[in-house]
Amino acid sequence: MLTEEELITGCCKNDRKVQKHLYEKYSRRMLVVCLRYTKNQLEAEDILQESFIKVFENIKKFRKECPLEAWIKRIVINTALKNNRSKLYLHPAVDIEHVENNFNENITLNNYNYRELLELIRQLPPRYQIVFNLYAIEGYQHKEIAEMLGTTEGTSKSQYSRARIILQKIVNDHYENLERDNSKKILKLQEAVPFEVLENETPEGEIRSKSKV
Amino acid sequence: MKNTDKNFEDEWRKAFDGAEEEPSAHLWQSLENKLAEKELTLYKKKYFYLRTAAAVLLFLFASSSLFYVYHYTQENILASNGDAVNLKSQQHEFEEKITTGNTEPSNNTPSEIREEHRLVKTNKPAAEPDPASVTSKAENSNSYAYKEENKSALSNTQQENTIPPLQKKTVLSSAPIETKEKNKAEAIDNKELFAADDKKSSSEDRTIMPKRAALASSKEGEKDGKSFSFVSAVKPISSKTQDLNNLELKTIYIARRPIIKEELYLASNSKKDKESGKRWYASYAYTPTYTNQNFVRASSKNIVMSNTQSFGSRKAEVDAINVDNSAQELEAISPQYSWNTGINGGYKITEKLVVEMGVNYAYTESKVQTNYFVKDNSTQNQYPAFNTVLKEYPAEEKTIGFFNSLYTDISSNNSGSVSIPTNQSDLRTARIYTQYVGVPITINYKLIDKKVNVFIGGGISTDFFLEYGSKENASDGFEQETVKSNETTTFKPVGLSFLINPQIEYEVNSKYSFYLRPVYKAALNSYTDTNKISNKPTSTGLGFGLKYNFN
Numbered sequence: 001m002l003t004e005e006e007l008i009t010g011c012c013k014n015d016r017k018v019q020k021h022l023y024e025k026y027s028r029r030m031l032v033v034c035l036r037y038t039k040n041q042l043e044a045e046d047i048l049q050e051s052f053i054k055v056f057e058n059i060k061k062f063r064k065e066c067p068l069e070a071w072i073k074r075i076v077i078n079t080a081l082k083n084n085r086s087k088l089y090l091h092p093a094v095d096i097e098h099v100e101n102n103f104n105e106n107i108t109l110n111n112y113n114y115r116e117l118l119e120l121i122r123q124l125p126p127r128y129q130i131v132f133n134l135y136a137i138e139g140y141q142h143k144e145i146a147e148m149l150g151t152t153e154g155t156s157k158s159q160y161s162r163a164r165i166i167l168q169k170i171v172n173d174h175y176e177n178l179e180r181d182n183s184k185k186i187l188k189l190q191e192a193v194p195f196e197v198l199e200n201e202t203p204e205g206e207i208r209s210k211s212k213v
Numbered sequence: 214m215k216n217t218d219k220n221f222e223d224e225w226r227k228a229f230d231g232a233e234e235e236p237s238a239h240l241w242q243s244l245e246n247k248l249a250e251k252e253l254t255l256y257k258k259k260y261f262y263l264r265t266a267a268a269v270l271l272f273l274f275a276s277s278s279l280f281y282v283y284h285y286t287q288e289n290i291l292a293s294n295g296d297a298v299n300l301k302s303q304q305h306e307f308e309e310k311i312t313t314g315n316t317e318p319s320n321n322t323p324s325e326i327r328e329e330h331r332l333v334k335t336n337k338p339a340a341e342p343d344p345a346s347v348t349s350k351a352e353n354s355n356s357y358a359y360k361e362e363n364k365s366a367l368s369n370t371q372q373e374n375t376i377p378p379l380q381k382k383t384v385l386s387s388a389p390i391e392t393k394e395k396n397k398a399e400a401i402d403n404k405e406l407f408a409a410d411d412k413k414s415s416s417e418d419r420t421i422m423p424k425r426a427a428l429a430s431s432k433e434g435e436k437d438g439k440s441f442s443f444v445s446a447v448k449p450i451s452s453k454t455q456d457l458n459n460l461e462l463k464t465i466y467i468a469r470r471p472i473i474k475e476e477l478y479l480a481s482n483s484k485k486d487k488e489s490g491k492r493w494y495a496s497y498a499y500t501p502t503y504t505n506q507n508f509v510r511a512s513s514k515n516i517v518m519s520n521t522q523s524f525g526s527r528k529a530e531v532d533a534i535n536v537d538n539s540a541q542e543l544e545a546i547s548p549q550y551s552w553n554t555g556i557n558g559g560y561k562i563t564e565k566l567v568v569e570m571g572v573n574y575a576y577t578e579s580k581v582q583t584n585y586f587v588k589d590n591s592t593q594n595q596y597p598a599f600n601t602v603l604k605e606y607p608a609e610e611k612t613i614g615f616f617n618s619l620y621t622d623i624s625s626n627n628s629g630s631v632s633i634p635t636n637q638s639d640l641r642t643a644r645i646y647t648q649y650v651g652v653p654i655t656i657n658y659k660l661i662d663k664k665v666n667v668f669i670g671g672g673i674s675t676d677f678f679l680e681y682g683s684k685e686n687a688s689d690g691f692e693q694e695t696v697k698s699n700e701t702t703t704f705k706p707v708g709l710s711f712l713i714n715p716q717i718e719y720e721v722n723s724k725y726s727f728y729l730r731p732v733y734k735a736a737l738n739s740y741t742d743t744n745k746i747s748n749k750p751t752s753t754g755l756g757f758g759l760k761y762n763f764n
Contacts, residue, residue, distance in 0.1 A: 014252065016245065023241055028233035035234060045237055049244050056248060109224045114232040117225065136222045137229055164221075 004068050011059045019056055026069060030076045036133050037080035039122055047083050051076040077138065081148060084126055120170055128163035135160050263709050270673060274656055278562045492561045493763040500732055502754030504551040504577040509747045549578040549644065551752065553651065565659040575649045577750065582640045595690050641689040648679040653712055668716040674734065676708045708740040723762065730756035
């Protein structure tokens with residue numbers, strides 16, 4: 001396995017094998033970043049490809065002030081933002097200074113894996129999706145986000161809070177749906193299985209197996 | 214509240230930490246293709262200025278050639294017209310001959326006369342009657358009819374003076390050539406007519422003559438023992454010539470000048486035809502050269518090796534036994550016998566200006582004496598190292614590159630090769646070579662045009678890198694190595710040179726000629742792709758060539 005240093009040196013010389021090594025090393029993680037900023041896999045792969053071209057073209061300028069992965073990620077994010085710029089015009093930002101905090105209720109994500117969270121983020125409108133990604137996941141400050149998107153800090157805050165509210169609602173709905181589904185399942189089971197069995201066996205899997213028996 | 218927010222964001226970050234998704238299998242292939250395209254574009258951009266310079270040179274060359282050709286043609290036309298006008302003295306001679314009865318028949322052969330008619334037809338304005346067609350029509354008539362009609366025409370000349378031009382030309386143009394050989398002509402006193410016409414047209418001859426030439430052609434013949442120049446077509450085209458309708462003798466005079474003009478034109482044209490057949494040629498040449506590679510290091514830094522030499526994170530090993538920490542690279546490079554050979558194709562733009570393009574193969578050899586060498590630890594083979602450079606990578610670390618094939622190994626990821634300086638005084642000899650394919654474009658101008666032609670010329674040559682290598686030298690322990698154009702090398706794929714190549718040519722016959730061509734060639738840009746070492750080769754040589762003209 002090549003070290004970061006070797007990867008940089010090889011890519012500087014346009015060594016295709018080394019470039020492939022670099023791609024193989026970082027592409028999977030970068031694809032997740034791309035997926036967070038897009039609505040589908042195809043769009044994400046386009047951004048990934050464009051980003052790696054930029055990486056290979058500019059790697060000579062990499063000054064090692066940060067880890068290589070962080071540098072690549074920055075390029076991926078910038079490419080994604082550039083790609084989304086046209087979409088952002090369709091959802092113009094409204095500048096507001098006062099942000100009302102409506103999300104007192106805490107959302108727990110313990111029951112979600114990253115793929116499910118990705119789906120949640122993708123349900124956000126494009127501008128909210130970007131702001132949410134930049135602030136909540138990448139860790140940029142609202143001021144930086146405002147500079148990146150050409151808006152004000154207030155707008156960024158507002159959009160983030162709205163994104164959070166939407167996510168909260170989606171998660172709540174999701175939970176409600178889950179509960180509803182579960183209760184439906186329990187009702188069905190109650191009809192199909194004797195009462196005493198249900199009392200003794202609470203886990204769903206167990207109930208199911210017993211009911212089959 | 215803040216803590217809650219922070220937890221929320223931390224949860225999201227944590228959820229995506231280390232998340233991975235496998236991209237589509239074809240994505241790398243697609244990316245690789247795009248990279249190749251980009252590199253090609255970059256390559257094109259890199260040589261944009263060279264190509265622009267070449268285009269400008271070609272444009273200048275083409276425009277100057279066109280100008281020269283145009284100018285040359287104009288001069289020829291003016292010279293022809295001038296000659297025609299200056300032939301007035303010849304006309305006066307003719308006048309004298311007529312006056313004294315010594316008129317000789319024209320030297321025109323029948324074929325030449327027919328050629329004159331053809332030319333008249335070519336130059337004729339569209340609206341005018343076609344004298345050639347009339348002539349050919351008349352030629353089909355029998356000679357008896359000619360004699361009879363001609364007789365009446367001539368007898369009526371002085372009395373009626375009303376012969377319709379078309380009828381007259383039909384009759385007179387059918388004069389049979391064989392009558393030229395008959396009796397001496399009776400003198401015709403047309404002196405006054407010549408004098409009158411000279412007064413009228415002395416200032417306008419040049420402009421009127423071509424018009425007349427377009428309208429008239431003539432033949433010389435004999436009628437009733439008199440020699441005439443018969444006009445085949447006479448139609449007045451300006452007020453100046455209106456009165457000629459009724460003056461047959463004057464029409465004879467008018468006809469003389471077009472004939473002279475046409476003869477000149479024919480002569481000029483035939484010369485042109487002769488030359489045009491020789492416009493293309495091909496040649497082969499072999500040129501021994503003395504080529505100096507002119508390697509110059511940008512920095513005076515020599516490499517001082519240490520036994521703990523670091524090549525970044527690689528495991529380059531230095532044989533501690535042989536290391537001399539104080540050793541510095543010493544070297545001397547001297548040119549050796551080199552040569553190039555190739556074929557050229559040439560095109561003569563004019564009689565004196567030639568453009569030539571070719572393809573040649575150039576082999577350059579140099580002798581290197583160096584106290585550095587590179588050893589491949591895996592094979593123990595040794596190769597000469599010279600022009601060693603300190604190459605800096607984006608990192609602060611410095612690594613060493615060599616101006617040979619192992620440059621690649623040392624500066625990339627292999628760990629088997631190291632450089633070991635030997636004793637400073639221990640200079641070992643190697644021979645290095647480069648191979649290029651050159652595409653020269655030159656312009657030559659003929660200074661002397663005789664059996665031995667002398668040209669001056671020059672141009673540019675685009676040189677494509679083929680191979681670099683060092684030869685085996687068993688006595689000094691060096692192995693052979695080569696670096697080809699498709700491998701990583703410090704040589705640029707393309708270089709540009711200018712040429713100065715005068716030429717002395719000996720024409721054996723119309724098809725073959727030998728030539729000697731001294732050549733001086735110098736690189737316009739460095740042939741190496743590093744700013745640490747510049748390589749601007751210069752060469753002088755003497756070419757021996759054989760040329761074949763396609764005529």
